Amino acid sequence: MAKPTDIRITATKLFFLPIETRVPLKFGTETLTHVTCARTELTVSLSNGDNAKGWGETPLSVQWVWPSQYSYEARHKALKDFCICLSKTWAEFDSVGHPLEISHDFQQNELPKILNEFNNKQSIVEPIPWLAALVCCSLFDIALHDAFGRVLNLPTYKTYSAEHISRDLECFLEPAIKSNISFNGKFPKDFLSKKPPTSMQAWHLVGGLDLLEEHELSGNEPNDGYPVILSNWIQTDGLTCLKIKLRGNDASWDYNRLVKVGDIAIKNGARWLSADFNCTVTDPRYVTEILDKLMTDEPRIFGMILYVEQPFPYELESNSIDVHSVSARKPLFLDESAHNWQLVRLGRELGWTGVALKTCKTQTGAILSACWAKAHGMTLMVQDLTNPMLAQIPHMLLAAQTGTIMGIETNSMQFYPAASKQEEKIHPGIYKRRDGKVNIKSIDGTGFGYRIEEIKRTLPEPIMVSDNT
Numbered sequence: 218m219a220k221p222t223d224i225r226i227t228a229t230k231l232f233f234l235p236i237e238t239r240v241p242l243k244f245g246t247e248t249l250t251h252v253t254c255a256r257t258e259l260t261v262s263l264s265n266g267d268n269a270k271g272w273g274e275t276p277l278s279v280q281w282v283w284p285s286q287y288s289y290e291a292r293h294k295a296l297k298d299f300c301i302c303l304s305k306t307w308a309e310f311d312s313v314g315h316p317l318e319i320s321h322d323f324q325q326n327e328l329p330k331i332l333n334e335f336n337n338k339q340s341i342v343e344p345i346p347w348l349a350a351l352v353c354c355s356l357f358d359i360a361l362h363d364a365f366g367r368v369l370n371l372p373t374y375k376t377y378s379a380e381h382i383s384r385d386l387e388c389f390l391e392p393a394i395k396s397n398i399s400f401n402g403k404f405p406k407d408f409l410s411k412k413p414p415t416s417m418q419a420w421h422l423v424g425g426l427d428l429l430e431e432h433e434l435s436g437n438e439p440n441d442g443y444p445v446i447l448s449n450w451i452q453t454d455g456l457t458c459l460k461i462k463l464r465g466n467d468a469s470w471d472y473n474r475l476v477k478v479g480d481i482a483i484k485n486g487a488r489w490l491s492a493d494f495n496c497t498v499t500d501p502r503y504v505t506e507i508l509d510k511l512m513t514d515e516p517r518i519f520g521m522i523l524y525v526e527q528p529f530p531y532e533l534e535s536n537s538i539d540v541h542s543v544s545a546r547k548p549l550f551l552d553e554s555a556h557n558w559q560l561v562r563l564g565r566e567l568g569w570t571g572v573a574l575k576t577c578k579t580q581t582g583a584i585l586s587a588c589w590a591k592a593h594g595m596t597l598m599v600q601d602l603t604n605p606m607l608a609q610i611p612h613m614l615l616a617a618q619t620g621t622i623m624g625i626e627t628n629s630m631q632f633y634p635a636a637s638k639q640e641e642k643i644h645p646g647i648y649k650r651r652d653g654k655v656n657i658k659s660i661d662g663t664g665f666g667y668r669i670e671e672i673k674r675t676l677p678e679p680i681m682v683s684d685n686t
Contacts, residue, residue, distance in 0.1 A: 222381050224365055225313045227268065228260040229357065231304040231681040233297060236276070236605060238632045239439045243425040243462065244280035245495055252276045252633075253293065254606060255300045255353070256676070259307065259360035261368055262686075271364025271664055273356040274607040275577045281553075281602065282349035284531075287342050295345055299335055299353045301681050306331055307357045308683035315382040316361040317405070320581040321389060328354055347556060348531065351578045352602075358579040359611050359665075366664035373664050374413075374618050377405035377584065390558055390589050393565065398592050408588040413617040415658045418624025419650040420458040420491070421450060422601070422631060423478055427462075430481070443634060447478065450631070451485040454650040458489045458523075460626055465497030465528060472507050479518030489623065490521045494528030496553055501542045504528050508546045523623060524598070526573060527552040533560050533567075541568035548622070550598055557582055558589040571596040574619065576611045577604075587619040601626040605636040606674070609647055611665050613657050627655055639674040 234254040242249040254276045262268040277296045279289055310327065312319045328350060336344035366373035369381075379385070386400035428434060429447045444450040447459075461478050463471040471494070479490060498504060504525065511519040525547045530536040533554040543549050550571035551564045561572050572590045574583040574597060587597060599616035602608075609629060616625035629637060630648060641648035646656025660666035 219313070220315075220381065220383055221264065222369055223313045223315065223383075224261040224263055224319075224368060226259060226307060226310055226319070226361065227262050227686045228684040229304045229308040229681070230258040230679040231300060232256040232258075232676050232679055234606070234677070236633050236636045239441060239443065239634070240445070240632060241426050242603065242632050244278070245284050245497065247280035247284065247289070248426065249278060249280050252278055252603070253297065254608065255297070255356050256607065257304065257356045257360045259357060259364055261361070261364040263368055267368055269364050269368035271360040271362070271367055272607055272667060272669055273359030273361070273363060273611075275352055275356045275359070276602055276604065276608060277352065278602055282352045283346055285343060291342075295339060296349060296353055298339070299332075299345060299350065300356070302331065302335055303353055303357060304681040305683045308685045315376070316358070316365045317377070317382055317389075317581055317584065318384055320358045320361055320579060321585070324351075324354065324579065324581065348553065348578070351556060351582065355577050355579045358581050359576060362580045363611075363664035363667070370663050372662075372666060374409065374614065377409065379404050386585075386588055389585055391562075393562055393593055396593070400588075400592070403588075405584050405588055408591045409618050410620045415617070416646070416654045416656045417613075417616055417621075418458050419454070419456065419653060419655045420460045420624060420626040421454070421456045421650075422626065422628040423447060423459050423461045425462045425464065429477060441635075447481050448485050451482070451487050455652040456650065457487050457653040458491075458624060459487055460491045460493055460526075463492060463494050465495035465503070468503060468507060472510060475507070475511065476515055476518060479515065479521060482521065483517065488521065489523045490518070491524050491526055492522055493526040496527050496530055498528035499530070499536070499538070501538065501540055504543050505546060508543075512546075522547055524548040524550050524571060524596075526550045526600075527554065529554070533563055537563070537567060539567055544568045544570045548596060550596075552600055555586060558586045561586050561590055561595070565593060565595060569595075571598060571622065573598045573600040574615060575600055575602060576608070576615055577602045580611060580615070583615055583619075591619075596622045598622050599625050601628050603629050603632050605629040605633055606640050607667055607669070609637065609640070610644070610660060610667055613647055613655065614660065614665060617657060625655065639672050642673075643668050643671050
């Protein structure tokens with residue numbers, strides 16, 4: 218049933234913001250040294266004529282969203298071209314409702330068709346994968362949720378209730394087979410934190426190329442006032458939580474890396490670790506043998522591991538590996554595989570116990586996956602895509618509002634801290650980690666609380682302007 222708060226999209230603007238990293242970041246077999254952030258300004262209107270602009274932003278991390286032997290520049294160009302295509306399509310999408318409803322319908326009905334048409338028309342060796350399509354879609358989806366809050370003069374997370382959404386969760390989600398769970402009459406508000414925290418533990422990424430000790434320094438490291446080796450990061454930011462990137466195809470290297478980082482953590486007062494096996498493992502024994510060896514030989518480090526993240530390949534349906542043996546030892550979190558709640562459901566059947574949410578796979582998808590996972594007793598985490606600038610704020614809010622196993626991963630301050638200098642002036646606790654935490658008290662106002670009018674960032678000319686008024 219229509220509501221007076223229902224909106225429609227009337228216009229979009231698309232911007233590309235290039236960023237250089239201060240140190241390289243390894244994704245699988247590839248290394249990220251620069252990234253394009255795609256940003257949109259999206260305009261919505263109410264039936265009474267009121268309108269508002271919302272903002273969304275996502276880094277197009279080519280190496281993560283589209284692992285391939287195909288050239289980086291070709292993939293990078295394809296993703297930017299797809300964002301341009303989506304900018305026009307979103308502006309022309311003739312749907313009315315709450316952002317959750319509009320974006321769900323767009324992702325279910327329009328995005329697959331647009332992606333298929335784009336892949337068929339482009340002269341590229343291989344098609345853009347679905348994860349990459351979701352990332353390109355996410356900035357428009359995030360901006361839609363922001364604009365809705367702004368046009369109603371409400372924080373976005375105050376709009377996830379029956380007062381503003383016509384369809385309950387039963388219209389979006391199906392429970393696990395043979396469960397007593399029902400989504401009838403339930404709305405996202407029912408699964409969000411009653412008292413979201415204003416500060417959260419910050420997880421620091423220990424990348425595969427990151428330097429751990431002084432003897433590893435070559436003299437070519439950046440001299441920009443920020444730490445380089447791990448112990449200095451822990452001491453400077455007061456870190457207590459370290460996420461360790463592993464190879465997933467070299468058990469000896471992975472084991473030694475866990476022990477070395479664990480020893481540095483213990484010496485410097487960090488308390489928790491997580492292990493990210495890089496999506497390259499195909500046999501659960503690879504992970505269980507490393508965990509069992511740690512439990513026997515390094516019991517303190519084993520005890521510090523809070524959870525294990527996505528050891529197995531991205532595509533869960535074609536790699537339906539039974540992982541109960543891993544989750545029997547440590548909580549096991551879906552990340553790259555968790556494109557939607559249906560895959561979360563499949564993951565739970567296979568033995569996964571948690572879900573790592575990401576706003577870069579759309580705010581809509583993250584909210585629906587969070588609701589499904591929490592209803593079925595799964596634990597949540599919110600993982601980073603090295604989010605700078607505006608992208609960091611919805612990322613932070615998602616962790617605070619959904620509730621996580623512990624804090625939030627946040628690492629843009631490691632790899633391109635200068636990129637967010639203008640936003641940091643308004644939100645100092647979001648772009649710097651102090652005493653091992655981030656602080657979101659500065660988020661205020663309507664939508665996602667960007668306070669964008671106060672941020673003195675000069676944007677380039679838009680790549681695309683689409684108007685459907």
